[in-house]
């Protein structure tokens with residue numbers, strides 16, 4: 001199966017996971033614009049009419065929004081999968097979500113794995129949260145372990161964006177994956193020197209904000225070395241446009257992988273407006 005990111009960062013997020021026989025899922029679909037998502041999918045021969053579900057990581061507007069996510073689901077009859085503990089927050093936030101629910105297009109999941117087509121989706125909790133200054137609602141943020149099991153063969157992606165920090169539970173959920181797609185948000189020095197308001201910097205750097213390049217690198221290195229050779233690709237997600245560069249992110253993650261002898265693993269970087277490389281496992 002394959003994973004391609006169609007755009008990643010605070011300007012919007014959307015990733016496609018596709019099996020050879022045609023189970024297709026999106027992870028998040030927001031803010032990039034309906035045309036961007038539709039066009040990038042159609043360049044890959046994928047029509048939204050044949051997407052089996054949109055999985056929501058959390059409720060920040062760069063991941064789920066009323067302008068892109070709900071219309072895409074409504075127009076194409078695609079179920080939106082949300083954590084059950086996010087449901088009430090979503091209802092309060094937008095009446096379009098209520099309309100989607102009444103149209104039978106909202107599916108609630110809890111912490112148990114569930115099946116969509118040929119894929120098994122196992123959500124895991126991540127500590128990302130609200131900044132608190134504007135009462136923004138995030139629901140119950142999750143990462144996903146997405147697996148395709150065929151006979152004795154099991155392939156899986158571990159996908160985690162917007163983490164804050166990596167808990168033992170989240171790290172455990174990533175072990176043994178064939179590919180990691182993980183947040184690599186900021187360079188700490190650039191964030192501190194950014195001139196952004198102090199409360200915003202404190203939130204980004206804190207345990208409910210975003211992962212730094214070093215945090216991402218250390219996590220990727222621990223997961224790769226504990227997974228004993230299973231991890232064959234790494235995709236870095238959600239880079240800050242102001243406080244990071246692809247080179248800083250790549251160098252930091254490669255340095256961490258080198259320390260554990262795993263720097264042979266290819267690393268790709270997702271961009272805000274351009275599709276990433278396709279990761280095939």
Ligand SMILES: [Zn+2]
Pocket residue numbers: 009010060062063162238
């Ligand atoms: Zn985000």
Ligand SMILES: [Zn+2]
Pocket residue numbers: 058060128162
């Ligand atoms: Zn977020």
